[in-house]
Amino acid sequence: MKDTFLTTLLLVVLSSELSGSDRIDLDHSPSETEIFAEGIISTDLYERDIAISPKGDEIIFTLCDYKRSKMCLVRIVKIGDVWSNREILDFSGQYDDIEPCFSADGIKLYFASNRPMDSDTARTDFNIWVSKRSDFSWSEPEPLPSAVNTEHDEFYPSVSRYGNLYFTSSRENGVGSEDIFVSNYVDGIYSDPEPLDTSINTPIYEFNAFISPDEDLIIFSSFGRDDGFGGGDLYYSTKDETGNWIPSQNMGDLVNSEYLDYCPFVDVHRKNFYFTSERFLPINEKLENVNQLEAFSNGILNGMGNIYRVRFNETQIR
Numbered sequence: 360m361k362d363t364f365l366t367t368l369l370l371v372v373l374s375s376e377l378s379g380s381d382r383i384d385l386d387h388s389p390s391e392t393e394i395f396a397e398g399i400i401s402t403d404l405y406e407r408d409i410a411i412s413p414k415g416d417e418i419i420f421t422l423c424d425y426k427r428s429k430m431c432l433v434r435i436v437k438i439g440d441v442w443s444n445r446e447i448l449d450f451s452g453q454y455d456d457i458e459p460c461f462s463a464d465g466i467k468l469y470f471a472s473n474r475p476m477d478s479d480t481a482r483t484d485f486n487i488w489v490s491k492r493s494d495f496s497w498s499e500p501e502p503l504p505s506a507v508n509t510e511h512d513e514f515y516p517s518v519s520r521y522g523n524l525y526f527t528s529s530r531e532n533g534v535g536s537e538d539i540f541v542s543n544y545v546d547g548i549y550s551d552p553e554p555l556d557t558s559i560n561t562p563i564y565e566f567n568a569f570i571s572p573d574e575d576l577i578i579f580s581s582f583g584r585d586d587g588f589g590g591g592d593l594y595y596s597t598k599d600e601t602g603n604w605i606p607s608q609n610m611g612d613l614v615n616s617e618y619l620d621y622c623p624f625v626d627v628h629r630k631n632f633y634f635t636s637e638r639f640l641p642i643n644e645k646l647e648n649v650n651q652l653e654a655f656s657n658g659i660l661n662g663m664g665n666i667y668r669v670r671f672n673e674t675q676i677r
Contacts, residue, residue, distance in 0.1 A: 383435070383442050385415050385629050388670035392613060394659065395633060399445070400435070401665040403657050407635050408515075408567075408622035409666050410459040410468075415628060419448070419459040419468065425663060430455040432470060436495070450490065450500055457485075458622070463520040463572050466492045471514045476502055485512040487526060506549045507542050515622075520572040524549065527566040534560035539568045539579055558596055558604040569623045576676065577604070580621035584609075589617030593634060595676050611675055614667070625671060632671045635664045 383396050394401045400409070405423035407430070412418075416437040422445070423430045432451040436443045448456075454474035461468060468490045476482050486508040488500040502508055507524065514527040522544030529537050532553070538560040540552040554560050559568075559577065561584070568579035575598050582591040592615040596607040614620060614634055622635035639662035646652050655661060 383418070385411065385626065385631070388629070388631055389668060390670055390673055392667050392669040395666040395668040397659060401659060401667075403659055403661055403663060405663040406666050407664045408458050409624055409633050409635075410461050411624070411626045411629075411633075412461050413463065413465040413628055415626075418442075419461075420666065421457045421459070423664075430457050432456045432459055449496055450498075455485075458515045458567075460516045460518055462518055462522075467518075468492070468497055469516040469518055469524075470500070471516065472500070474500075476508065482510070484510055485514055487513045487516045487524070504549055506551055515567040517568055517570045519570050519574045521574070523570075523574065524552075525568050525570045525577070526552070527568065528552070530554075535562040535564065537564045537566050539565050539577075556604060558606050564591075567621050567623065569625060571625065572627060574598075576625075577607075578610070578623040578625065578676075579607075580623070581607075582619075588612065588615045588620075590619040590637065591621055593620050593623055595674075597676070608675075613669065613674060618662075630671045631668050632674055633666060633668050636667050637662055637664050 383399060400406060400420060405425060405427055407421045407423060409418065409420040417434060419432055419434045421430055422433045432448045433445050434448055435445055454472055456470055456472045458471045459468055460470065470488055471485045472488050473483050473485050476486055487503045489503060490497040490500040507513060511528050511530055517525045524542045524544065526540055527537060528540055534554050534557060538554045540554050542552040543550045559565060563581065563583035565579055565581045568577055570577050576595065578593060578595045580591050581594050586609050593610045594607040595610055596604045599605050609615065616636060616638045618636060618638040620634060620636045624633040626633065640660035642655055659665060
């Protein structure tokens with residue numbers, strides 16, 4: 360009875376906001392890379408990362424203005440068979456909140472933010488925060504402990520089913536300019552983070568890693584490698600029979616382009632691969648009037664980040 364009442368109440372609250380966003384179909388698995396939820400999630404603004412709840416009933420992504428001077432966590436909730444309109448999360452909108460990640464059970468939401476740590480308004484570095492699900496909303500976020508969060512930037516949390524945390528940072532014990540670290544979660548305590556080995560990290564830039572629930576697959580971005588396509592590419596690694604990461608490989612031109620391709624996410628329940636790309640449709644011919652320039656500037660392929668999707672099995676990851 361209680362669940363029925365809560366569902367009815369939520370339908371009443373959201374009924375005025377339900378719209379054409381029912382065009383979102385998480386179960387569709389395209390064989391070729393496509394823009395995801397065009398006009399709803401991927402728009403002429405800048406979208407830079409995405410997370411989908413394990414149940415497939417909530418999508419949270421980062422939405423930015425054109426200059427990325429303001430970055431907010433935005434969500435869409437599925438009620439029955441219909442998706443609600445976009446809304447900024449209650450706790451977001453004041454500071455720069457980015458890079459959401461659901462826990463494996465869907466009851467925690469991790470993200471990176473430059474909100475003040477311990478009421479220290481002088482700090483502007485990014486740290487990793489966590490919010491807990493409360494009925495149909497999310498609790499006020501709390502920062503992860505100082506073993507994880509330092510005065511360096513911590514970005515792009517990704518959490519395995521065991522609670523182990525993978526993230527991006529630049530630290531003295533790192534391998535290169537920016538690296539992927541892991542902090543193991545043991546008996547409710549985060550261990551001191553360690554950089555992944557040189558199968559993943561190099562002397563240049565590795566960032567924004569997705570870790571699979573069983574920690575047997577990692578997908579991340581890197582910039583400056585000899586086999587790169589241009590502005591930053593997606594790479595992957597799996598583990599060998601001894602549990603060690605094999606040398607990472609470029610994911611190829613199915614997902615990578617000459618522009619920045621990053622922010623990977625695998626919807627393991629519906630077997631789709633998502634990522635962000637700054638690719639755009641160049642105009643080579645002469646513009647004849649201002650309207651043409653405005654049309655390009657306000658179009659979805661204007662070079663602002665969009666979310667792309669392709670069936671996971673179409674990638675070269677095996």
